[in-house]
Amino acid sequence: MAALPDAEPGDVVLRLSGITKRFGPLLANDAISLDLHRGEVLALLGENGAGKTTLMNILFGHYVADEGSIEVFGETLPPGSPKAALARGIGMVHQHFTLADNLTVLDNVVLGTEPLWRARSRHAEARAKLAELSETFGLAVKPDARIADLSVGERQRVEILKALYRDARILILDEPTAVLTPQETEALFATLQKLVERGLAIIFISHKLHEVMAVSRRVVVLRQGKLVAERHTSGTDRHELAELMVGRPIPEPKVEPIPVGAIALELKGVTVAGEGRARLQDISLSLHGNEIVGIAGVSGNGQGALADVISGIAEPSSGAVSLFGQEIHHFDPARMVAHGVARIPEDRHAVGLVGDLSLEENLISARYREAPFSRRSLIDWKKVREFATRIIADYDVRCPGPHAATRLLSGGNMQKLILGREMARSPRIILANQPTRGLDIGAVGYVHQQLLKARLAGAGILLISEDLDELLALSDRVVVMYRGRMSAPMARRDVTIRHLGLMMAGQGLADAA
């Protein structure tokens, strides 16, 4: 197969015509038509809830469109049949991987391609084919490694190989970089380049603009179920795409210089023991009022343990933690909250909120024992309702009402709900762990504004993020975590993304050995 020059699109391999899908009153897809060409990466850009996932689910046969048709390689695709989509060469890599953790790479790749009644699976053949694919596309994997032992980046490679093994010629990647480190993202992009060179067509779903700019040939922007724009990537820029996506101009976060306040949070030699290596190793850090300290690092290098300690979930095995000069001896979430610590947890669904409770119930989860929400163990639902209504309005949480189940909210609205809950107490210390992960641009901007507002109001903010752009845009000082250790703090103007990237890989941390 010869490589296709970038400027010349190949034949149309996939054509969506007038796809419309309603969920009750909601128009999730409104007469969307688009073409995908051989040998190109088409970015599907849109905020959460814009209809990207619905559209791809229709394409893959998980949903049936109310109107419209799909043609694959010139043939109409029967609606509602994932099997038909697979047979015609459509492969999908989901945001949340669909791999069996306890099986090997090879087993996972083969799983589902063999008839169940065959007594022996033809592993030798499969192994050869996997090795060939792996070689051709530069997707190095160990066929006999267990999925549970692989890193996130490696798992994603397995997902892609799984699709290729099924002879996918059209590959759909749903938010593929959401879980990757910058280095893994670059490796993924190199792979995608190889795939299109071999004539595959790729739909890349994302809301991260710089990635869309880096990887795609064309961009299609969805907003509220409608296809609002189609651009050649070379003929557009991040700013235009952002405005198309959100439908209004986007303000850039502005960090106003302000003198720092007194020390709010101080860690001295904090260590958290773990199985084998310590989760936190001798961390010292002071956080002042009116200051944002950014914590960079590939996830799993101790940020979780640090967040647990400050959230009151974990207790350090040695070292001292002080809030406003007062040492904490009993680590307990309720006590931390009482001390004025606001906590925005990494995992909104599993930790931040109780999905099956209503919005109003979630808003009082840390304060239900306090007046005015309860008196002598009796909850005053009227007061709770008033509070919830105010937070929902102030923080612009889009929802049917304070009584609605929280799990029905979009990710962005969940985060606004958490922000509302945490910020309503005018906290003096804020622990924000990945506060914008998985959010769309509008919501990201909102979270940033709220954090900056709290900074101006005197709060000290610890911002843990894997998004280096975000860290550098917001932080006054930055530290890097690597293998449970922390670098010395650096003023923002002294660091670059490149420098941080190296430190995140363990270089330049003198005592990280």
Added chain:
Amino acid sequence: MRLEPRTESARSIWVIAPLAAVVASFVVAALLVLLGGASPLSVFAAVIKGATGTQFAFLETLTRATPLIFTGLAAAVAFRAKLWNIGGEAQLYAGAIMTIVLGTGALPLPAPILIPLIMAAGMLAGALLLLGPTFLKTRFGVDEVVTTLLLNFVMVLFVSMLLDGALKDPMGLGWPQSKKVIEAAHLPKLVHGKRLHLGFVIAIGAALVVWFINARTTFGYEMRAVGFNPRAARFAGIPVNWAMAKTALLSGGLAALAGVSEVAGLKGNLTLDLSPGFGYTGIVVAMLAMLHPVGVIAAAIFVAAMFVGADAMSRTVGVPNYIANVMVATALLTMVTAMLFTRFRLKLR
């Protein structure tokens, strides 16, 4: 056919699901009755008449419903917090044992003091019995389904031992039964000459109390939050283990009241056949009620009516009373299925 997640919660299900459960149970039972060569209409007429047709029948249904309300509440309370208490049977017997220990003459007190005392002691025994498995669950992650279930058998054997030993009635002609409770420990009858006793009123009261706890108190809130998402509850600062312990105390206490009320209100003494599986049927009742305490009253009366009515029906029509089991089971399956549809909708392609 496929399931799609609902984008909004369906409130109508709270009305539709119980109705569907009742209708489905009658439809399935009708098929079986037809298969047996009888007329479904005459069978149903006999069941309904047998359960509600006369004052006697109706009061009998309520009498049978009384222990089921208690055990149903016990399951509903625990399951709401995702504490899988399968040990209602054991807790029921714990309550019954305390009734015999205190109520057969050991405490010569007047009824207004003795009865509350016995109830409190019974609840305490049932509560403590569930506290052990709950502690093992929160502290060591021991599966409470297994521990509470197995405790049922331990408890039945323990009762058997007591009835042949410490609590054996010396005047009982060698039967494994306890002494009768004294007059002051009797729960008064509600209707003169009938079997319905004060226990039924206490059960209704207990359901209302549980409803109030769920709806209005911080403890009710804790139970919901812990049941739905213990990680998030812990993160928010809710004392998860303490909430679990309180749930266990309440649940165990409620199940024990079933034993107190059966012994002090109905049977008068303790025998090994005190409970024909009230502890287990309570789980069915709780599920039928979708864990709602007031729903438990309705579900318990429904289940009791099926059993009482089927007994009467089998005497007049001749269809075996096992049909009641079929109807209750069908209702349960329909209900559980209906609960799935609060989250998902069925799409026909």
